[in-house]
Every structure is written in structure tokens, then in C-alpha cells.
Amino acid sequence: MHDNLIDWFRSFVPAPLNAPPKEWIRAAIGIAIVMLLTLCSGFGLFGVNLTLQLIAPAGASAVLVFAASSSPFAQPWSVLGGNLVATLIGISLGLGGLPPMVATALCVCLVLGCLFGLRCLHPPGVALALVAVVGSPEIHRLGYGLLYPVAFNSLLLLAVALLYNNLTRHAYPKPRLPRENLHHTRDPLPGERMSFSPDDLDRALRDFGEYVDVTRDDLERLLKQTEKHALRRSMGEITAADIMSRDLHWHTPDTFIGEAWQTLQRHRLxxxxxxxxxxxxVGIVTLVDLLKHFHPRPGRLSFGQLRFLRGTKLRAIMxxxxxSVTADTHMVELVYLLSDRGLHCLPVVDQQGLLVGMITQTDLIAALYRNWLKHLPD
Incomplete structure (x- = not known):
């Protein structure tokens, strides 16, 4: 009992921050910009009194959009749809003649249910609904006209967020995880076949049983990054420099296609x-690139059939x-590029972009095998 009580008191201790100070400074600047624009435009369009009554929910929305842009609460549909739907419900109850206490309690319940159902839950929207229910006489006189300043503030916030967040390298809105299979089959990507599946993630969220304030795709990204870091720790510091081939064959953009074909054939590349x-x-040429740039004659494929491309140089087809990767790229990243991205080889370049090595799927398989042998119990 004593230990449980201590653990309960520990739950009140602030959680550690998982964002660097520069991220909070970035968010603060974005909030300051949009608040200044909201006040200046609101004073001119809707008057000082009305703007000041709506500025608090607008500030709360700005905190979500700039400081927690990964949250489902902060996505564009949540901001615009949540604010407008909540305000509409608040106005309707405010004009219904119900006692303020009853209208307030009913408003919160209806707003929460509707926003959940429409998948646009946005906490500042609840504040807007309450402003519409128990606001000043000026708010009540506006009636459904209150939707105009709410819509204006929401659209202004989204416009600034789309510009500012993306300029500061914070993708907004959050992109969906790509699900494209390069081989156009229903099989999972190679890197996902021994990992958790989307169905596993859905079941875990259902078992958790509470609302998780992160988009499902971002949660999946976070778990995959955790897997990568765990795998990197278990594999040690094996980099591209350890497994790449250094004795290379290459050509220039002015090399004729026939010579490139001979090099690939002679060295089984x-x-x-x-x-x-x-x-x-400056480029790369594969067997597929060569084969799709000529029209073979009926019969067996041979080098002689490439005379149709006589005079064609690699710059035209590369x-x-x-x-590419650098010599210090960890093997975990190489696995992703050479499996899920569908690449068969990876050039390795130095800081100046000069070619220093090549890594093929064969090189990677051999390195993984050697690493596996190293970790076998004696």
C-alpha cells in the first residue's frame, strides 16, 4: 500500500521534455505571428470587443498547431471542422432559451459527441461553444453571425501554420505513411514481414482503451524508429565503409551504350x-535501363541486337x-534502402560527392550473415 501511494505521488512529477529548446522557440515565434495577425485583422473586421472575446480559444488552437502539430487535435480538419461545428452547437443552445447551467452541461456533451463522431476533436472548439452559450449580450445578438469571425480566425491560423511549419521543416499536415509496394503485390514490404503489422498496431490501440494524442501514422513511425535504434544498438557500429566494394567499374556520361553493356556482361554486374x-x-545505369531502350529482334537476346542504339550515350538513359549514401551510413539504413526501397545497389560517396564505393544486395546479405555468426552463442 505504501509503495502504491508513493508511485501515485510520483505520477504528479512533470514528465521529461522530449523536444529541444529550439523547438519551443520555433513554436513560440509561430504563435506570436498568428496571434498578432489575428488581433490586427480582428480589430479591423469585427471590432475590439468581439475579437478579445474570441482570442483565448484562438490562442489555444495556435498552441496545438505550432507546438503539437503531430496531435490529431491540431490537423486542419480538426481545427476548422471542430471550431465551426462546436460554435454552431453553442449558438443553437444559446438561442434555445434553456437555463445557463443546463445549456452549458448539454453543450459540452453534444460538442464532444459530435466532434468524436466527425473525427474533428479540437479542445479549443469546446471553449468556443461555451463562449457562444454563456457569452456577452453582444455574442448573443450576433447569433449565427458568430460563425464568420470563428471561420476567419481558423482559416487564418491554418494559412499561417501551413506556411510557417513547412518552412521550418515541420511537415503540416502530417503526411500519411506510404503503403506503395514497388512490386505491386499484396505482400508486406520486406522490412515489415518480421515486424509488427498494421493489424497489430490497431489491436494494441484497442487494448490501450484510451484516446492517444498522436496520429496513428505518427505512432507507427515512432515505433519503427524505436525498432531501428534497438537494431542498431544490437548490431554495433557496422557502416557502409565496412562492407562496400572499393575496386569499382564505372563509365562517364559520354560512354556509348554498347561499351556499358559489355562491362556489365563481362563483370556480371x-x-x-x-x-x-x-x-x-552524376548518374547510374542498370541492366533494366539498357534493356528497355532497344527493340530486340525475335530469337535469342544478344549483344548484336544493341546496334539499334548505336551512337546513344549513357547521358541519354542514365x-x-x-x-547514394556516405561511408558512415549505418547498416540499418542500408537494409531499408536495399529492401523496402527496391534498390539493388547503392553508390557510396564522400563529402564532396566523389564516388568511393558501391554496396549491392549481395554485400549486405554477406555482412548480415557475418554479423549473425558473430552473435551466435559459443
């Missing part, structure tokens, strides 16, 4: 880096820009 005069990486 599937891809060939294309470099500039200073050995800087892929650019190239997805």
Missing part, C-alpha cells in the same frame, strides 16, 4: 555508376539524381 571527369557521381 547489375548496375554501373556514371561519373564526371573528377569522379563525382538515372539521375542518384540515391
Amino acid at each position: 547489375r548496375c554501373l555508376p556514371v561519373v564526371g571527369r573528377g569522379r563525382e557521381l 538515372s539521375a539524381p542518384v540515391i
Whole structure:
């Protein structure tokens, strides 16, 4: 009993911050900008008194949108739909002639139920609904006209948030996780087959039983990042420099396609880096790139059939820009790029963009096997 009581008191201790100070400064600047714009425009369009009565819910919305932009409460539909629906309910109850206490209690219940049902829960919207129910005589005289300043403030907030958050490298609204399978099959991506599935995540959320103030996609991203860090810790510091091939074959953009085909065939390669005069990486050519740029004759495929492309240079068919890594890229990141991204090879470049190595799926499999052997019990 004593231990339970101590644990209960410990729950009142503030949780540790998981955001650096620069993130709070960024959010504070965004809130200050939108509040200044809201006050200045509101004074001119709707008057000082009405603007000041609506500024508190607007400030609460701004905190969510700039300081907690990953929250479901802060997404555009939650802000706009939540504020307007809640205000509409508040106005309707305010004009219904009910006693203030009854109208207030009923308002909160109806707003919460409607916002949950419409998937636009936004706590400041509840504050707006209460302002409409028990606000000043000026608010009541406006009636449904109160929707205009609420809609204006919400749209202004969203416009500033879309511009400011994205300019400061905070994607808003939060993008959905890509589900594209490059092979166009119903199989999960290779990196997800031994991991948790979307169904596992849904079941865990149902078992948790409470509202989680993070979007489902962001929760999935967080769990996948946790898996990556755990795997990196267990694997040690194995980087691209440890497993890449250094004795490379490459060509320049002015190399003819026939010569590139011969190099790939002679050395049993599937891809060939294309470099500039200073050995800087400028493109990459694969077997698929070569094969889809000529029309074979009936019969067996041979080098002789490539004469249709005589005079064609690699600059005309190479892929650019190239997805590449640096020598200190951890093997966990290489696994993701060479499996889920569907890449067969990865050029390794230095800080100046010069080609220093290549990593293929074969190199990665061999490195994973050696790492597995290293961790086998004696």
C-alpha cells in the first residue's frame, strides 16, 4: 500500500521534455505571428470587443498547431471542422432559451459527441461553444453571425501554420505513411514481414482503451524508429565503409551504350555508376535501363541486337539524381534502402560527392550473415 501511494505521488512529477529548446522557440515565434495577425485583422473586421472575446480559444488552437502539430487535435480538419461545428452547437443552445447551467452541461456533451463522431476533436472548439452559450449580450445578438469571425480566425491560423511549419521543416499536415509496394503485390514490404503489422498496431490501440494524442501514422513511425535504434544498438557500429566494394567499374556520361553493356556482361554486374571527369557521381545505369531502350529482334537476346542504339550515350538513359549514401551510413539504413526501397545497389560517396564505393544486395546479405555468426552463442 505504501509503495502504491508513493508511485501515485510520483505520477504528479512533470514528465521529461522530449523536444529541444529550439523547438519551443520555433513554436513560440509561430504563435506570436498568428496571434498578432489575428488581433490586427480582428480589430479591423469585427471590432475590439468581439475579437478579445474570441482570442483565448484562438490562442489555444495556435498552441496545438505550432507546438503539437503531430496531435490529431491540431490537423486542419480538426481545427476548422471542430471550431465551426462546436460554435454552431453553442449558438443553437444559446438561442434555445434553456437555463445557463443546463445549456452549458448539454453543450459540452453534444460538442464532444459530435466532434468524436466527425473525427474533428479540437479542445479549443469546446471553449468556443461555451463562449457562444454563456457569452456577452453582444455574442448573443450576433447569433449565427458568430460563425464568420470563428471561420476567419481558423482559416487564418491554418494559412499561417501551413506556411510557417513547412518552412521550418515541420511537415503540416502530417503526411500519411506510404503503403506503395514497388512490386505491386499484396505482400508486406520486406522490412515489415518480421515486424509488427498494421493489424497489430490497431489491436494494441484497442487494448490501450484510451484516446492517444498522436496520429496513428505518427505512432507507427515512432515505433519503427524505436525498432531501428534497438537494431542498431544490437548490431554495433557496422557502416557502409565496412562492407562496400572499393575496386569499382564505372563509365562517364559520354560512354556509348554498347561499351556499358559489355562491362556489365563481362563483370556480371547489375548496375554501373556514371561519373564526371573528377569522379563525382552524376548518374547510374542498370541492366533494366539498357534493356528497355532497344527493340530486340525475335530469337535469342544478344549483344548484336544493341546496334539499334548505336551512337546513344549513357547521358541519354542514365538515372539521375542518384540515391547514394556516405561511408558512415549505418547498416540499418542500408537494409531499408536495399529492401523496402527496391534498390539493388547503392553508390557510396564522400563529402564532396566523389564516388568511393558501391554496396549491392549481395554485400549486405554477406555482412548480415557475418554479423549473425558473430552473435551466435559459443
